[in-house]
Amino acid sequence: MTRNEDDALPDMDYLRERVQHLEQASQWHHYAMDVLTSMTAIFGDHSQSRDISAILESTHECVGRILPLEDAGYYTVDDESSFHLSYRQAGCEGPALEAEVERLIEAGIFSWALNQNHPVCLPCPGGGQGEDDTACGDHWVLHVISSRTRIRGMFVGRTRGQPLHPRDPGMKVLSIILFNAAYALESAALYTLMEHQHRTLKKISERQSLELAHQYSHDALTGLPNRILFSDRLHQLIQQGHPNDEDDGSHVAVILMDLDHFKRVNDSLGHGCGDRLIKTLADNLRALLADADLLSHHHLDESNVTLSRLGGDEFGIILNRVDSLDLLARFAQHLIDNVSCEYVVHGHPVFLTCSAGISIHPFDGRDVDTLIKNADAAMYEAKQRGRNHYHFYTQDINAQTYRHLMLENELSKALERDEFQLHYQPQISLATGKVEGLEALVRWEHPEKGYLSPGHFIPVAEDTGLIERLGLWVVRRACEDMKRLEAADLPVPRMAINLSPRQFRQTDLACQYAAIIKEIGIQASQIELELTESTIMQDIDKAVEIFEALHRLGFRLAVDDFGTGYSSLNQLKHFPIHTLKIDRSFVRGIPQDRDDAAIVTAIVAMAKGLGLEVVAEGVEARHQLEFLKALECESVQGYYFSRPLPYDELCEYLQDSCSTNQQKQSASS
Structure with a gap:
C-alpha cells in the first residue's frame, strides 16, 4: 500500500460515519414526521376531543415517542390561575413529581419557565450529575402549554442522560406537540362552555315553555284555569263518557257564575279594587271547592271539580260524576250564599251577590260550546228573574236568548x-x-x-x-x-x-x-x-x-x-x-x-x-x-x-x- 492510499483511509471512515449519522438523522426525522402526523389524535373528531384527560393522554403518547421520559405530568390552569395535575404518566404514581413542582413554584422557577418561549431543561437535585456539563444524570424538562393568546398549562418531564438543549430536534417537536395540545385544550374549553350554554338555554327554554303554556291556559290575575283550559277539560270529560250517558247514573254539570252589578265596583272604586275583589273571590271559591266535607256532603270529590275564571267577573265550575240534581241545586245555592256577602277592599266595604246558570251533559248539550252557551243562557235567565239566584237550563230559554240576541x-x-x-x-x-x-x-x-x-x-x-x-x-x-x-x-x-x-x-x-x-x-x-x-x-x-x-x-x-x-x-x-x-x-x-x-x-x-x-x-x-x-x-x-x-x-x-x-x-x- 502506498502512502497516498494510507492517507485516504481516515477520510473513508469519516465518510462512513457521516453517512451513518445522516441516515440516522433521516430516520429520526421520518419518525418525528410520523409522530407529528399522529397528532391528529389530539383533535380527534369524537366526543373524547372534548375531554381534558383524553387530550392529555393523546398528547403524552406523542411526547413519549420523541423523548425518553422517566416520569411526566401535565398541569392545567383554572380560572383562578391555579395549576392542577390533570394527567400523570402511567406507572409513575409517586410523589416525587408533585414535590418537585412545589419546589419549583416556591423558587420562582416554575413561573419563570411559564414565560419562556422554549423548553427549559434543569438538573434534578441529587440526580447523580457531576460538575462536567456532559455528565449523565436526571433532568427536568419544563415547557409551557399555551396557544398564541392564553396559557393552558405546563408540561413537566424527567429524563435521564445528557441534558437536552432547546434547539435539539426532540425539543422542537415537543414545542409543536404542546402548542397543538394547547389549542386542543382551548377547543375543549370552548366545547364545555358551549355545552354549558346549551344546557342553560335548554333549561331556560323549557322553563319558558312551561311558563308560556301556563300563561296560555291559566288566568294571570287569579292563577285559575282560563276559558281555554276550562273548555279543554270539559271536552275531555265528554269524550270519556259513554254513548248511552242518559242511562248512566252520573253526569257532567257546568256552572257559570257572574257577579251582579260588578261594573259599579270598577266605576266607583277603580279597576285596582275590582281586581283585588276578583282575586279574593277566587281564593274563597278555591278554598270552598277544596272542602272535603262539603264536597262529600253533596256526593262530589275534589278530583272531579274544576274551577276556572272565564274572564271579567265570570267564573266557571265543572262538576264530574254528578249523581243527584237535587244535591247539585243545593250545592249551587251554597256557592251563591257564600259569594253573596260583604267584602272589604282597600278599606271600602262592598256587598256582592252573584247569579248562576247550570247545564247538564248530555241533556243540555253534547259538546263544549253548547253546554257553555246553555249555562250562560240559564245564568242570564237568573239575572232576569231578580239576580242572586241560580237557574237550570230549559229548552224555552234558548228561544228567549235568541230573540234577545236578534234584538x-x-x-x-x-x-x-x-x-x-x-x-x-x-x-x-x-x-x-x-x-x-x-x-x-x-x-x-x-x-x-x-x-x-x-x-x-x-x-x-x-x-x-x-x-x-x-x-x-x-x-x-x-x-x-x-x-x-x-x-x-x-x-x-x-x-x-x-x-x-x-x-x-x-x-x-x-x-x-x-x-x-x-x-x-x-x-x-x-x-x-x-x-x-x-x-x-x-x-x-x-x-x-x-x-x-x-x-x-x-x-x-x-x-x-x-x-x-x-x-x-x-x-x-x-x-x-x-x-x-x-x-x-x-x-x-x-x-x-x-x-x-x-x-x-x-x-x-x-x-x-x-x-x-x-x-x-x-x-x-x-x-x-x-x-x-x-x-x-x-x-x-x-x-x-x-x-x-x-x-x-x-x-x-x-x-x-x-x-x-x-x-x-x-x-x-
Whole structure:
C-alpha cells in the first residue's frame, strides 16, 4: 500500500460515519414526521376531543415517542390561575413529581419557565450529575402549554442522560406537540362552555315553555284555569263518557257564575279594587271547592271539580260524576250564599251577590260550546228573574236568548238607519191649563214590527251599552225640535228627558250635554233631566256629586217615579232637585184607594215643604184630576190630556191648545 492510499483511509471512515449519522438523522426525522402526523389524535373528531384527560393522554403518547421520559405530568390552569395535575404518566404514581413542582413554584422557577418561549431543561437535585456539563444524570424538562393568546398549562418531564438543549430536534417537536395540545385544550374549553350554554338555554327554554303554556291556559290575575283550559277539560270529560250517558247514573254539570252589578265596583272604586275583589273571590271559591266535607256532603270529590275564571267577573265550575240534581241545586245555592256577602277592599266595604246558570251533559248539550252557551243562557235567565239566584237550563230559554240576541243586533243598526223617533207627552199646568213642558219619549220604528215602546228595547240598550249613544241622540233631537217649535212660534218652557242608570254613571255626562245645548242654542234651564228614585238610591254620594255638576251648568233636575225607591227626607234634602214626579202606580188608584190617596197627599205636602214642584204622571180620568187639583199639585201629564205625540201631531196639539186658551181668556174678559 502506498502512502497516498494510507492517507485516504481516515477520510473513508469519516465518510462512513457521516453517512451513518445522516441516515440516522433521516430516520429520526421520518419518525418525528410520523409522530407529528399522529397528532391528529389530539383533535380527534369524537366526543373524547372534548375531554381534558383524553387530550392529555393523546398528547403524552406523542411526547413519549420523541423523548425518553422517566416520569411526566401535565398541569392545567383554572380560572383562578391555579395549576392542577390533570394527567400523570402511567406507572409513575409517586410523589416525587408533585414535590418537585412545589419546589419549583416556591423558587420562582416554575413561573419563570411559564414565560419562556422554549423548553427549559434543569438538573434534578441529587440526580447523580457531576460538575462536567456532559455528565449523565436526571433532568427536568419544563415547557409551557399555551396557544398564541392564553396559557393552558405546563408540561413537566424527567429524563435521564445528557441534558437536552432547546434547539435539539426532540425539543422542537415537543414545542409543536404542546402548542397543538394547547389549542386542543382551548377547543375543549370552548366545547364545555358551549355545552354549558346549551344546557342553560335548554333549561331556560323549557322553563319558558312551561311558563308560556301556563300563561296560555291559566288566568294571570287569579292563577285559575282560563276559558281555554276550562273548555279543554270539559271536552275531555265528554269524550270519556259513554254513548248511552242518559242511562248512566252520573253526569257532567257546568256552572257559570257572574257577579251582579260588578261594573259599579270598577266605576266607583277603580279597576285596582275590582281586581283585588276578583282575586279574593277566587281564593274563597278555591278554598270552598277544596272542602272535603262539603264536597262529600253533596256526593262530589275534589278530583272531579274544576274551577276556572272565564274572564271579567265570570267564573266557571265543572262538576264530574254528578249523581243527584237535587244535591247539585243545593250545592249551587251554597256557592251563591257564600259569594253573596260583604267584602272589604282597600278599606271600602262592598256587598256582592252573584247569579248562576247550570247545564247538564248530555241533556243540555253534547259538546263544549253548547253546554257553555246553555249555562250562560240559564245564568242570564237568573239575572232576569231578580239576580242572586241560580237557574237550570230549559229548552224555552234558548228561544228567549235568541230573540234577545236578534234584538241586540237590530238595535245596534237602528241608530245608523235613523229608525228612532221622539214622541212628546205634554205636561199641563193645573193653575193655567197651559202646556208648560214636554216629556221626550223615544220610540223605535222597527221596519217589521212597527213602533216599539221603550220598555221593549231600553233594557237591551242598557245591557249592551248602546244606551249611551242613544241618550246623546235623544238630547240632540229634543233640543233641535225645541228650536223648531220656537221658529214656528210654538215655544214650550221646558223639555223633560229621562236618564237611564248607565247614562247616569257616565263620567263625562254633564260635559257632553252642555256641549250639545250650546251647539244648538238652547238654554240649560230649558232642559229638565229625570232620573228614577231607585237609581239615585244605589249610590247616594255619587248621585249627589253628579246632580251638583249638572245643577252648576244650569240644568233642571227631577226625580222620576217618586215613592218607589224608598228614599228618606234626610237623603232627599241633599239633592239640588227642582221637581218630584209622582209615579203612575199611585195616581191610578186615587181617590178610591185610601193608601194611594194618602201616599199622593204626603208626597205633594212634602214637596211643597221642600219648595219643589210636583208633576203627577198617568192621569187618565176626571176624578184623578180633581183630586190633584184639590191638593194644589202644580202639573200633570197623562192620557186624559194627550198620549205621547210625534212632532207633527205635537205642533197641531200646541196650536189647538193656544187657540183654546185664547178663547178662554177672551170669554173671561
